Amino acid sequence: MILYSGPTCPFSQMSRIILNEKGCDFRVESIDVDGIMANKDGIEAATLSPYGELPVLSERDLMLYNVYVVNEYIDERFPHPQLMPTDPVGRARMRLFMYVLERELFPYVRILENRKSTDARRELARSHLRQNLEVLSFRVGETKHLLSDDFGMVDAVLAPILWRLPHYGIELPATAAKLETYAQRLFTRQSFIDSMTAQERTMRQ
Numbered sequence: 001m002i003l004y005s006g007p008t009c010p011f012s013q014m015s016r017i018i019l020n021e022k023g024c025d026f027r028v029e030s031i032d033v034d035g036i037m038a039n040k041d042g043i044e045a046a047t048l049s050p051y052g053e054l055p056v057l058s059e060r061d062l063m064l065y066n067v068y069v070v071n072e073y074i075d076e077r078f079p080h081p082q083l084m085p086t087d088p089v090g091r092a093r094m095r096l097f098m099y100v101l102e103r104e105l106f107p108y109v110r111i112l113e114n115r116k117s118t119d120a121r122r123e124l125a126r127s128h129l130r131q132n133l134e135v136l137s138f139r140v141g142e143t144k145h146l147l148s149d150d151f152g153m154v155d156a157v158l159a160p161i162l163w164r165l166p167h168y169g170i171e172l173p174a175t176a177a178k179l180e181t182y183a184q185r186l187f188t189r190q191s192f193i194d195s196m197t198a199q200e201r202t203m204r205q
């Protein structure tokens, strides 16, 4: 199994975390989408998926793109530990929550990740992301992780975004203290530590 991954791409890090949680056999191929567009073997992100986006997961003749499709495939292919809830209601709730994150956080993360974004767009993205994270903070605290005590798919989605906040120039307001505590818990998880590239490690000193 090969994960084509951007060395600073938060979406790729989500899949790296999931793979580490599973302890399965995989290889990470690093590709810089914004810069040289190819890795040392000349593999270009644009040729891996129709949208030229990372992450992409390859296993034999299967090529998967879109971080949610990739993550759910890994979760089903390697069932232990299970990162989606076992019951249909729990699974639907988690998918709904992840859809909300896709709508409320991902567009701003993409703007901040895009080296071509203007300063004005970045500033607006920072402001929206900060506000939406503050709202999210009200959902944190009743359980050890976001939706339950167990670490789940939604936690793997949030961890790379929360890790990048200082790098994005975002400081959480005091009202989001619960989110900060939750973030620190995620950062000490072994699958998260092992998922980090050298560049990602320098995003928080």
Ligand SMILES: N[C@@H](CCC(=O)N[C@@H](CS)C(=O)NCC(=O)O)C(=O)O
Pocket (backbone or CB within 6 Å): 006, 008, 009, 010, 011, 012, 033, 034, 051, 052, 053, 054, 055, 065, 066, 067, 068, 106, 110, 113
């Ligand atoms: N919604 C995408 C997000 C992936 C994404 O935007 N990745 C960025 C790198 S962090 C990318 O590939 N950007 C290149 C581009 O948009 O052309 C997914 O589901 O996988």
